[in-house]
Amino acid sequence: MPGEESRQAVRFLTALLVTQPAVGAAQLIQADPHEGPLLSLEFFLHRRLGTARFREFSREVREAHKVFSMLKGLDAPVLKVLRAGSPRRSASSESFESSEDLQERVYSVLVQRDLRTLVVEDFSLLVEVVEDELERDLVMGEDYEEDDDGYQEEVLATSLERIRFLPHTMDLVGYRDGLRVLVYSLRQDGPETP
Numbered sequence: 001m002p003g004e005e006s007r008q009a010v011r012f013l014t015a016l017l018v019t020q021p022a023v024g025a026a027q028l029i030q031a032d033p034h035e036g037p038l039l040s041l042e043f044f045l046h047r048r049l050g051t052a053r054f055r056e057f058s059r060e061v062r063e064a065h066k067v068f069s070m071l072k073g074l075d076a077p078v079l080k081v082l083r084a085g086s087p088r089r090s091a092s093s094e095s096f097e098s099s100e101d102l103q104e105r106v107y108s109v110l111v112q113r114d115l116r117t118l119v120v121e122d123f124s125l126l127v128e129v130v131e132d133e134l135e136r137d138l139v140m141g142e143d144y145e146e147d148d149d150g151y152q153e154e155v156l157a158t159s160l161e162r163i164r165f166l167p168h169t170m171d172l173v174g175y176r177d178g179l180r181v182l183v184y185s186l187r188q189d190g191p192e193t194p
Helices: 003-019 051-072 099-103 120-134 151-163
Strands: 025-030 037-045 079-085 107-114 170-177 180-188
Touching: 003 025, 003 151, 003 170, 003 180, 037 120, 051 079, 051 107, 051 120, 107 120, 120 151
Parallel strands: none
Antiparallel strands: 025 037, 025 170, 037 107, 079 107, 170 180
């Protein structure tokens, strides 16, 4: 991703994480060519959701999004709801984890949306539904000072418009670390070196 495009993507992820304390991490990823680039929102949980609870949660998110998409006239948006986090340790797996590390597992859910049809109100709705559905289990980040008079919301909207149709040649991830937001590249496509 050339310089200006990567700056806009970093601005977008930073503004998103600043304005949405329920989102623990956000990632811009290149999915398959039919879906185009995706925005992946990761929500950290205090405990793992059971299968029945996760299905109920996924259904609620999908239904809210379906209604929103119909009202906005969005044409076949991509929405994925996934369970994520540390995998369970199987009896046969070898691991470097200590027994203390096993007690500190991270559980999360991912909500992914395609960038091409995404609007700011869309992920605001998705975050609100997640907060409502998982309020007891959701790990909330610290709120940032709100003395910017809507600056971050403006950055979010303008940078989304600028990155929506860009060819994403690198996957960027941003996450909250206290009152800081860190953004970095996971990989960059380019010529392979021997």
